[in-house]
Amino acid sequence: MFGKAKPFTGELIERTQACTSCGKNEAIQIGKVDYWDIKQSNVVQCTACKLTQLDPMLTSEETAKGCLAYYIEESGRTSKREEQKNHVRNYRRGYLFAQSLNSRGIQPKHILETGPGSGYFCQGIKAVFTSVEVTVMDVNPKVLEFNKHEHGYHTILSELETTLADFENKFDLIIARDILEHVIDISAVLKNFRTYLNSGGYLHFITPNGHEDVWKHHLAFILKNEPSELLINHVNYFDGHGLRSLLNRNSFNEIEYYTYKLKHYRRGKGWKVANKLMAAISTKKSSDEFINKTLPETESAPKVDILNKWYLKTNLKFITRLVVWYQHTNLIKLNPDKNVGHEIYGLFRLMK
Ligand SMILES: [Zn+2]
Numbered sequence: 001m002f003g004k005a006k007p008f009t010g011e012l013i014e015r016t017q018a019c020t021s022c023g024k025n026e027a028i029q030i031g032k033v034d035y036w037d038i039k040q041s042n043v044v045q046c047t048a049c050k051l052t053q054l055d056p057m058l059t060s061e062e063t064a065k066g067c068l069a070y071y072i073e074e075s076g077r078t079s080k081r082e083e084q085k086n087h088v089r090n091y092r093r094g095y096l097f098a099q100s101l102n103s104r105g106i107q108p109k110h111i112l113e114t115g116p117g118s119g120y121f122c123q124g125i126k127a128v129f130t131s132v133e134v135t136v137m138d139v140n141p142k143v144l145e146f147n148k149h150e151h152g153y154h155t156i157l158s159e160l161e162t163t164l165a166d167f168e169n170k171f172d173l174i175i176a177r178d179i180l181e182h183v184i185d186i187s188a189v190l191k192n193f194r195t196y197l198n199s200g201g202y203l204h205f206i207t208p209n210g211h212e213d214v215w216k217h218h219l220a221f222i223l224k225n226e227p228s229e230l231l232i233n234h235v236n237y238f239d240g241h242g243l244r245s246l247l248n249r250n251s252f253n254e255i256e257y258y259t260y261k262l263k264h265y266r267r268g269k270g271w272k273v274a275n276k277l278m279a280a281i282s283t284k285k286s287s288d289e290f291i292n293k294t295l296p297e298t299e300s301a302p303k304v305d306i307l308n309k310w311y312l313k314t315n316l317k318f319i320t321r322l323v324v325w326y327q328h329t330n331l332i333k334l335n336p337d338k339n340v341g342h343e344i345y346g347l348f349r350l351m352k
Contacts, residue, residue, distance in 0.1 A: 022049040031217030034282035052237035055078040069287040094124020108173040131158025210237025216279035228279035252348035258333035260339030
């Protein structure tokens with residue numbers, strides 16, 4: 001399973017939708033998947049460019065519905081305390097990232113973060129580059145509202161595939177953490193990033209090592225021949241080598257590129273309960289039932305501030321510096337071509 005990504009062998013099929021990277025129609029079927037009860041699809045690998053994707057893709061409506069159901073399920077599992085710990089973790093990661101930019105002599109002034117979540121990653125960056133201007137883009141108005149209110153960021157409500165004329169050459173850094181695996185038309189998104197960045201600007205991303213997930217679905221497919229559960233709406237499954245060449249073809253050149261997170265098992269319910277090697281067989285969870293029944297409970301739950309302000313404050317300043325120093329000296333970085341590790345980290349530079 002480990003080692004350089006080999007092309008899958010299997011039945012050649014005609015895709016229902018062309019590859020969004022190279023436009024070819026021929027693929028190999030790797031798995032069958034269900035996204036809750038919302039969509040039945042296939043995991044296929046393009047025979048020409050080797051990108052692994054869903055076929056058919058999810059529509060925007062299906063993605064939005066699945067995201068909402070998943071969000072409700074996830075909030076049910078995540079305590080307020082855990083949520084605040086996540087803010088602190090993201091702040092640390094932002095701080096660590098900014099330090100690494102600084103050590104390369106890179107000092108961004110205008111940042112675009114896509115899918116910012118809590119926005120604390122850029123707060124960590126702002127601790128290093130105090131005058132940096134942050135704009136965030138998302139499809140969820142609630143996320144944008146939070147980022148504007150909490151951090152004072154500029155906000156843009158938009159899908160990444162839509163080209164926004166106002167932002168040509170506006171940014172010197174685009175951040176896409178856990179985003180690329182969700183976008184339906186990866187070529188359109190990279191083209192927009194090329195437009196929004198000035199020449200010599202940077203793209204930073206993290207994305208799951210899709211090679212690992214594909215194997216889980218593939219095993220369920222060949223051993224059980226039943227649809228496996230698509231945990232979250234991942235529509236692209238990048239392997240380290242394939243992602244690099246996709247970026248290179250789009251004029252992004254590698255500055256730093258590695259895989260990490262070796263010890264921990266993938267977070268997420270399905271992977272934990274399932275056999276570690278095989279994806280869980282689909283249970284066709286009812287999204288409507290989940291949304292209708294659980295939403296009132298989630299919304300009426302008391303929002304208690306469990307962590308004291310001093311915890312957040314101390315963590316955001318002093319402890320962060322210690323942890324970041326520790327992580328910096330201990331992070332194991334591997335060549336993505338090896339396809340080991342759960343997460344792929346990238347910093348690429350655009351040469352127009
Ligand atoms: Zn292709």
